[in-house]
Amino acid sequence: MVQKPAPDSARRSERSRRAIYDAALALVGEVGYPKTTIEGIAARAGVGKQTIYRWWNSKADVLLEAFLDLSEQAARAAAQPGQDPQDGIPDTGDLAADLKLVLRATVDELLDPRFEAPSRALAAEGLVDEQLGAEFVGKLLEPQLQLYVRRLRSAQDQGAVRPEVDPRIALELFVAPLAQRWLQRTGPISHAYTDTLVDYALYGLAPR
Amino acid sequence: MVQKPAPDSARRSERSRRAIYDAALALVGEVGYPKTTIEGIAARAGVGKQTIYRWWNSKADVLLEAFLDLSEQAARAAAQPGQDPQDGIPDTGDLAADLKLVLRATVDELLDPRFEAPSRALAAEGLVDEQLGAEFVGKLLEPQLQLYVRRLRSAQDQGAVRPEVDPRIALELFVAPLAQRWLQRTGPISHAYTDTLVDYALYGLAPR
Numbered sequence: 001m002v003q004k005p006a007p008d009s010a011r012r013s014e015r016s017r018r019a020i021y022d023a024a025l026a027l028v029g030e031v032g033y034p035k036t037t038i039e040g041i042a043a044r045a046g047v048g049k050q051t052i053y054r055w056w057n058s059k060a061d062v063l064l065e066a067f068l069d070l071s072e073q074a075a076r077a078a079a080q081p082g083q084d085p086q087d088g089i090p091d092t093g094d095l096a097a098d099l100k101l102v103l104r105a106t107v108d109e110l111l112d113p114r115f116e117a118p119s120r121a122l123a124a125e126g127l128v129d130e131q132l133g134a135e136f137v138g139k140l141l142e143p144q145l146q147l148y149v150r151r152l153r154s155a156q157d158q159g160a161v162r163p164e165v166d167p168r169i170a171l172e173l174f175v176a177p178l179a180q181r182w183l184q185r186t187g188p189i190s191h192a193y194t195d196t197l198v199d200y201a202l203y204g205l206a207p208r
Numbered sequence: 209m210v211q212k213p214a215p216d217s218a219r220r221s222e223r224s225r226r227a228i229y230d231a232a233l234a235l236v237g238e239v240g241y242p243k244t245t246i247e248g249i250a251a252r253a254g255v256g257k258q259t260i261y262r263w264w265n266s267k268a269d270v271l272l273e274a275f276l277d278l279s280e281q282a283a284r285a286a287a288q289p290g291q292d293p294q295d296g297i298p299d300t301g302d303l304a305a306d307l308k309l310v311l312r313a314t315v316d317e318l319l320d321p322r323f324e325a326p327s328r329a330l331a332a333e334g335l336v337d338e339q340l341g342a343e344f345v346g347k348l349l350e351p352q353l354q355l356y357v358r359r360l361r362s363a364q365d366q367g368a369v370r371p372e373v374d375p376r377i378a379l380e381l382f383v384a385p386l387a388q389r390w391l392q393r394t395g396p397i398s399h400a401y402t403d404t405l406v407d408y409a410l411y412g413l414a415p416r
Binding site: 032095120121123124125126127128130133134137141142145152159160161162165166168169170172173176177179180181183184185186187193196197200201202203204205206207208 | 240328332360367368377380383391393401404410413414415
């Protein structure tokens with residue numbers, strides 16, 4: 001059976017959608033969130049303002065989807081052969097190895113210039129604009145953190161994490177240091193650094 | 209011997225200086241860093257613009273000192289009787305207790321409304337303005353983190369922290385989660401929360 005090609009209008013829509021994502025991310029990285037407008041995004045993407053309003057209600061919505069799309073691309077790029085990136089954090093039974101793998105991919109994403117400026121601009125605005133911050137934390141950051149919660153719960157079932165540990169707090173021991181170094185530029189980030197965070201968090205600073 | 213009173217001009221200077229700190233912190237919290245000006249600070253403090261330029265070169269310098277002053281006030285308020293707040297983190301020989309004490313005081317400071325809005329505004333600007341961010345990290349944040357480095361080194365001498373641990377990374381396991389919850393509002397902060405971070409970091413997530 002021959003696969004039916006996508007109709008022209010669907011292909012045009014997909015092209016417009018991606019042009020709008022790219023324009024929104026580039027613009028917010030260049031001029032910041034407050035000065036980014038639907039008009040500016042439309043002009044840069046080469047589409048009419050109405051095209052954007054047909055699909056989204058606000059610039060926050062456009063940016064949210066653009067970031068979700070960027071994260072999905074990064075997840076697909078980092079996925080192991082045969083692994084569905086939607087499955088979240090791999091579970092090979094070796095917790096340290098699985099966490100290190102995902103955090104190394106996160107380091108690569110944070111160092112990707114397509115990601116850097118727009119993420120930083122949006123994070124900055126989220127610190128002062130409480131509503132925007134809540135939306136992005138709720139829809140973008142927290143769902144990613146919940147993947148760690150799931151992996152840590154599974155590790156508890158396997159006896160690799162103490163049963164009394166709260167996974168939602170535990171994940172912060174390796175996720176938050178990476179976030180702070182990247183956001184506030186308090187230190188360099190690398191695969192060796194996130195590997196170290198995982199080892200310290202799992203085995204503790206005190207002698208065993 | 210009778211103590212000589214401070215001359216009128218010195219007392220006036222000290223009053224002006226504090227009024228300028230208060231005005232700078234209030235203003236940056238209300239309108240953000242980019243819209244805060246030396247003129248605005250002077251007007252709000254009820255001093256001439258020249259008074260500010262006599263003591264500082266830029267609004268970044270005024271704010272830096274205002275924050276240092278606020279932190280010193282908080283450190284004095286949190287200090288134990290007989291303890292000099294300049295001595296840094298107490299060293300009673302009980303690392304967990306000492307860290308919990310300091311982090312509880314930090315939680316109190318972060319929840320103080322005088323601190324909240326200006327810190328958030330400045331942190332937000334530091335994310336996008338690399339030079340400002342570097343200045344505030346270097347002069348304000350990093351010196352505080354170095355107090356943890358000192359305390360963790362002393363713990364290594366006492367055998368309470370493994371000798372191969374890098375103290376500069378180790379401190380991030382309990383400092384960065386608190387910073388991220390507060391800055392990005394990813395979760396509530398409390399004394400119970402920071403106590404938990406210290407326990408997880410010292411004893412690790414894996415069973416012992």
